[in-house]
Amino acid sequence: EDKVVQSPLSLVVHEGDTVTLNCSYEVTNFRSLLWYKQEKKAPTFLFMLTSSGIEKKSGRLSSILDKKELFSILNITATQTGDSAIYLCQAGTALIFGKGTTLSVSS
Amino acid sequence: KAGVTQTPRYLIKTRGQQVTLSCSPISGHRSVSWYQQTPGQGLQFLFEYFSETQRNKGNFPGRFSGRQFSNSRSEMNVSTLELGDSALYLCASSPTTNTGELFFGEGSRLTVL
Numbered sequence: 514e515d516k517v518v519q520s521p522l523s524l525v526v527h528e529g530d531t532v533t534l535n536c537s538y539e540v541t542n543f544r545s546l547l548w549y550k551q552e553k554k555a556p557t558f559l560f561m562l563t564s565s566g567i568e569k570k571s572g573r574l575s576s577i578l579d580k581k582e583l584f585s586i587l588n589i590t591a592t593q594t595g596d597s598a599i600y601l602c603q604a605g606t607a608l609i610f611g612k613g614t615t616l617s618v619s620s
Numbered sequence: 621k622a623g624v625t626q627t628p629r630y631l632i633k634t635r636g637q638q639v640t641l642s643c644s645p646i647s648g649h650r651s652v653s654w655y656q657q658t659p660g661q662g663l664q665f666l667f668e669y670f671s672e673t674q675r676n677k678g679n680f681p682g683r684f685s686g687r688q689f690s691n692s693r694s695e696m697n698v699s700t701l702e703l704g705d706s707a708l709y710l711c712a713s714s715p716t717t718n719t720g721e722l723f724f725g726e727g728s729r730l731t732v733l
Binding site: 519522545547549554555556557558561601603608609610611612613 | 624653655660661662663664665668676708710720721722723724725726727
């Protein structure tokens with residue numbers, strides 16, 4: 514059975530901290546791993562990773578995929594209150610999501 | 621370009637009733653997928669439609685059904701509602717199936733009393 518596991522499920526940090534969110538997966542016909550941010554209702558796309566070891570970056574956010582160990586991490590440096598959200602990991606083609614990590618950043 | 625539109629945004633039903641939710645994808649997108657989101661459970665995959673055909677189905681009872689029309693608009697139906705069906709139902713579209721980024725609608729918040 515396909516599955517995606519995210520950890521931690523929730524996290525509370527102070528502004529300026531660096532956080533690492535984890536996503537491990539076991540899916541058949543893996544093609545890509547995607548990260549989304551959900552602030553209120555609609556999740557919005559952050560990254561899509563298809564190749565192992567290649568880091569994707571967007572501002573303070575970065576992500577990398579390890580296809581041998583079947584996991585990905587999402588790093589957020591110098592966190593801000595606007596980073597407070599649920600971060601979702603999805604294994605592509607399977608349309609399977611993890612339960613998400615709820616990040617709360619306090620000022 | 622208009623985003624994914626879901627209607628209604630909020631609705632309240634009682635146990636035993638049925639409900640139909642609608643999703644209009646981004647113009648040109650032919651794949652539509654549906655998800656149930658409840659606190660602590662993340663997004664649980666319901667089904668995916670592409671060119672009016674159901675391609676994949678999640679592990680939900682037969683009370684949950686869906687369809688896609690020739691214009692790619694999709695509906696999902698839940699019959700004989702139970703209290704546990706209370707959730708945010710999200711629809712997502714993408715240009716084709718088995719490709720990357722999903723574009724989500726704002727969701728339909730269903731409350732079953």
